Amino acid sequence: MQExxxxxxxxxxxxxxxxxxxxxxxxxxLVAVPNGNPVVxxxxxxxxxPSGPLESSHRSLQSGLRDWVExxxxxxxxxxxxxxxxxxxxxxxxxxxxxVISISYLGLTREEPSRATSxxxxxxxxxFFPWEDHRYGxxxxxxxxxxxxxxxxxxxxxxxxxxxxxxxxxxxxxxxxDQNWNEELTLQRYELLYEAGLVExxxxxxxxxxxxLVPGRAMQGDHRRILATGIARLRTKIKYRPVVxxxxxxxxxxxxLQRTVEALAGVTVHKQNFRRLIEQQELVEETGQMSSETGGxxxxxxxxxxxxxxxxxxxxxx
Amino acid sequence: MQExxxxxxxxxxxxxxxxxxxxxxxxxxLVAVPNGNPVVxxxxxxxxxPSGPLESSHRSLQSGLRDWVExxxxxxxxxxxxxxxxxxxxxxxxxxxxxVISISYLGLTREEPSRATSxxxxxxxxxFFPWEDHRYGxxxxxxxxxxxxxxxxxxxxxxxxxxxxxxxxxxxxxxxxDQNWNEELTLQRYELLYEAGLVExxxxxxxxxxxxLVPGRAMQGDHRRILATGIARLRTKIKYRPVVxxxxxxxxxxxxLQRTVEALAGVTVHKQNFRRLIEQQELVEETGQMSSETGGxxxxxxxxxxxxxxxxxxxxxx
DNA sequence: CTTATTATGCTCGGATTGAGTATAATAAGG
DNA sequence: CCTTATTATACTCAATCCGAGCATAATAAG
Numbered sequence: 272m273q274e275x276x277x278x279x280x281x282x283x284x285x286x287x288x289x290x291x292x293x294x295x296x297x298x299x300x301l302v303a304v305p306n307g308n309p310v311v312x313x314x315x316x317x318x319x320x321p322s323g324p325l326e327s328s329h330r331s332l333q334s335g336l337r338d339w340v341e342x343x344x345x346x347x348x349x350x351x352x353x354x355x356x357x358x359x360x361x362x363x364x365x366x367x368x369x370x371v372i373s374i375s376y377l378g379l380t381r382e383e384p385s386r387a388t389s390x391x392x393x394x395x396x397x398x399f400f401p402w403e404d405h406r407y408g409x410x411x412x413x414x415x416x417x418x419x420x421x422x423x424x425x426x427x428x429x430x431x432x433x434x435x436x437x438x439x440x441x442x443x444x445x446x447x448x449d450q451n452w453n454e455e456l457t458l459q460r461y462e463l464l465y466e467a468g469l470v471e472x473x474x475x476x477x478x479x480x481x482x483x484l485v486p487g488r489a490m491q492g493d494h495r496r497i498l499a500t501g502i503a504r505l506r507t508k509i510k511y512r513p514v515v516x517x518x519x520x521x522x523x524x525x526x527x528l529q530r531t532v533e534a535l536a537g538v539t540v541h542k543q544n545f546r547r548l549i550e551q552q553e554l555v556e557e558t559g560q561m562s563s564e565t566g567g568x569x570x571x572x573x574x575x576x577x578x579x580x581x582x583x584x585x586x587x588x589x
Numbered sequence: 590m591q592e593x594x595x596x597x598x599x600x601x602x603x604x605x606x607x608x609x610x611x612x613x614x615x616x617x618x619l620v621a622v623p624n625g626n627p628v629v630x631x632x633x634x635x636x637x638x639p640s641g642p643l644e645s646s647h648r649s650l651q652s653g654l655r656d657w658v659e660x661x662x663x664x665x666x667x668x669x670x671x672x673x674x675x676x677x678x679x680x681x682x683x684x685x686x687x688x689v690i691s692i693s694y695l696g697l698t699r700e701e702p703s704r705a706t707s708x709x710x711x712x713x714x715x716x717f718f719p720w721e722d723h724r725y726g727x728x729x730x731x732x733x734x735x736x737x738x739x740x741x742x743x744x745x746x747x748x749x750x751x752x753x754x755x756x757x758x759x760x761x762x763x764x765x766x767d768q769n770w771n772e773e774l775t776l777q778r779y780e781l782l783y784e785a786g787l788v789e790x791x792x793x794x795x796x797x798x799x800x801x802l803v804p805g806r807a808m809q810g811d812h813r814r815i816l817a818t819g820i821a822r823l824r825t826k827i828k829y830r831p832v833v834x835x836x837x838x839x840x841x842x843x844x845x846l847q848r849t850v851e852a853l854a855g856v857t858v859h860k861q862n863f864r865r866l867i868e869q870q871e872l873v874e875e876t877g878q879m880s881s882e883t884g885g886x887x888x889x890x891x892x893x894x895x896x897x898x899x900x901x902x903x904x905x906x907x
Numbered sequence: 908c909t910t911a912t913t914a915t916g917c918t919c920g921g922a923t924t925g926a927g928t929a930t931a932a933t934a935a936g937g
Numbered sequence: 938c939c940t941t942a943t944t945a946t947a948c949t950c951a952a953t954c955c956g957a958g959c960a961t962a963a964t965a966a967g
Contacts, residue, residue, distance in 0.1 A: 567913025885944025
C-alpha cells in the first residue's frame with residue numbers, strides 16, 4: 272500500500288527522491304492595541320519576532336501556537352490566523368542542504384504592554400514602518416526621503432520602459448502625484464523599499480549599503496517582512512470581519528473602538544460615518560453604562576454582540 | 590553567534606528541544622477553465638491532487654512548484670498563490686513522530702483539458718462539490734439531501750443552545766430560510782458537511798459511516814478540503830484582482846469572459862452590468878477584430894490590458 | 908457663564924449597483 | 938425575402954451606499 276502510493280505520487284512529483292527532512296519553525300506576529308497604540312511583541316535587542324521550532328507533542332500548528340502564547344503572555348489569544356510559509360534556501364546561512372521552513376501566524380490579544388514577558392517587549396509597530404502612520408497626515412519622511420530616493424532608483428534603470436515601470440510602481444504604492452494613499456499596501460511598500468535597497472535588510476543583501484536608508488528600525492532576518500505581511504492582512508481583514516473586537520476590552524466607547532481601528536489602519540475615519548457603519552451592522556450593543564472618561568460629554572459603553580459571529584459570514588469596520 | 594541566537598529564541602520558544610526534522614510536501618490545486626468548465630488536475634483513481642516532496646535543489650517553494658508544473662503541463666503557469674500549510678499529526682497514519690508538512694498552492698493555467706498529462710486528468714471541480722454550482726439555479730441536492738440531513742444533525746445535539754447554533758450555521762452556509770447564497774463560503778460549507786459526517790472523509794474519521802452521504806466525489810486524504818480552500822480563495826480573489834485573465838486565451842469576447850467568471854463563482858451575473866464593470870475599470874481593450882462564433886450578432890474581441898497590473902493595486906470582476 | 912471637548916442625531920449630494928428596456932447585427936428556416 | 942432565434946450593445950431608472958458636513962447635547966475647566 273505504502274509502495275503503491277509513492278509510485279503514483281512520483282508520476283507527477285516535484286522530485287524523484289526524498290529530502291532528508293526540514294527544520295520547521297513557527298513565527299508569530301502578536302498584536303495588541305492598548306489605548307490606541309498598535310504594538311507587536313518582539314524579542315531581544317535585534318527585535319526578533321517570537322519563534323521557535325515546532326514540537327512533536329503539538330497536535331496541530333494552531334494549537335501549538337495558542338498554548339505557547341497564552342502561557343507566555345498570560346492572556347488568551349482571541350484570534351489566530353496563518354500568514355505565510357517561507358522556505359527559501361538563503362534564509363539560514365548554515366547548512367545549505369538543511370532548509371528552514373518558517374510558518375508564520377498572526378495573533379491578536381488584549382495584553383497590556385506594561386506586563387512584559389520575561390524577555391519580550393511590546394513595541395509600537397510604526398517604529399519599524401514610520402511611513403505607514405498617516406493618522407496625523409502623511410509623514411514627512413515620505414516626501415523628504417522616500418520620494419526622491421525612489422525617483423533616483425527608478426532613473427537608475429537602464430531602459431526607458433523599466434524606468435517608467437519602476438516609477439509607476441512607486442506612485443501606486445505611496446500615492447505620489449495626488450494618487451490616494453492605500454493603507455493596505457504595507458507589504459508591497461516594504462518590498463519596494465527592499466528592492467530599491469532603501470531598508471537595511473535590502474541593503475544587506477545587495478552588499479553595497481551605499482544609498483541613504485529610509486528611517487525605520489530593522490528586525491532580525493526577514494522578520495520585518497513577516498510583520499509587514501501581518502499588518503497588511505490585519506488592515507484588510509478588519510474591513511470585512513469583526514476581528515477588532517479581539518483587541519478591545521469587554522466594554523468600550525465607540526471612540527475607543529474607532530481609535531483602535533485607526534491605529535491599525537494608520538488612517539483616520541469620519542467619526543459620524545464610523546458610528547453609522549457600526550450601528551447599522553449591529554456589531555455592538557449598549558451595556559447600559561456610561562463612561563466618565565476624558566473631558567467632554569459622557570459616552571455610552573458598548574460591548575461586542577457575539578451573536579454576529581453566528582449570523583454574518585461577513586461584517587466589519589469600513 | 591549561533592549559540593547566542595538559539596539561547597535568545599528559546600526564552601520564548603515553542604519548545605526547548607529541536608525536532609528531528611519534518612517531511613515537506615508540496616500540493617497543487619491547478620485550475621483551468623476551458624470553454625466554461627472549471628477543471629482541476631487530479632492524479633489517479635483516488636483523485637489526488639498532484640503533489641510531491643520538496644526538493645533541495647529548488648531555490649524557493651514558488652519556483653519549485655512553477656518549474657514542476659510547467660514541465661508537466663507544457664503550459665506556463667500564469668498565477669501562483671500559496672493557500673495554506675497543514676501540519677496536523679493525524680494526516681499521515683505512519684510514524685507519528687515524523688510529521689508531514691503539507692504546503693498547498695493555487696495555480697492558474699490555460700491548459701486544454703484534452704492534453705492530458707501522463708497519468709493526470711482534468712476533472713470538473715463540481716464533481717467534488719455538486720452543491721456549489723448555482724449557475725442553473727440552486728441544485729436540487731441542497732433541498733433534497735443537505736437541508737434535511739443538516740436539520741437532523743442540528744437536532745442531534747444535546748443542549749438546546751447547541752441545536753440552535755448548529756442550525757444557524759447551516760442557514761448561513763447554505764442560505765436556507767430565504768437567506769442569500771454566498772458563493773465564497775465553499776470552505777465553510779465543506780467543513781460543515783465534514784463535521785456533520787455527511788461527506789466520506791468526515792464519515793471515515795467518525796468511524797461509523799451510518800448517515801446517508803451527500804453526493805460528491807471524495808478525494809485522497811484531505812485533498813478535497815484543500816480544493817475547497819482553493820475554490821474559495823479564487824472566488825474571492827476574482828472580485829478584486831484581475832486574475833481571471835490568466836485563464837483566458839489572448840483574445841476573447843466579453844461573453845466568454847463572463848462565462849469564465851460564472852464558472853468559477855458558480856453563479857450567474859447580469860450581462861449588461863458585467864460589461865459596464867469591466868469597461869469602467871478599463872481591464873480590457875479591443876483587438877479590432879470580431880468573433881464569428883456561435884449564432885447571433887458578432888462580438889468584438891478583447892484582450893487584457895496588461896498595464897492595469899502596473900496601475901491598479903485593486904481591480905477585478907464584481 | 909464662557910470655552911473647550913466629546914457625543915450623537917440628521918441631512919444632502921454624488922457614486923455605485925441591481926434590474927430592466929430598447930435596439931442592432933448576425934444565422935437559420937421557411 | 939421575411940420571420941424567428943440568438944447574441945451584442947446602448948441606455949435608463951431607482952434604490953442604496955458613502956463621503957462630508959451641519960447642528961445640537963452634555964460634560965469639565967477656567
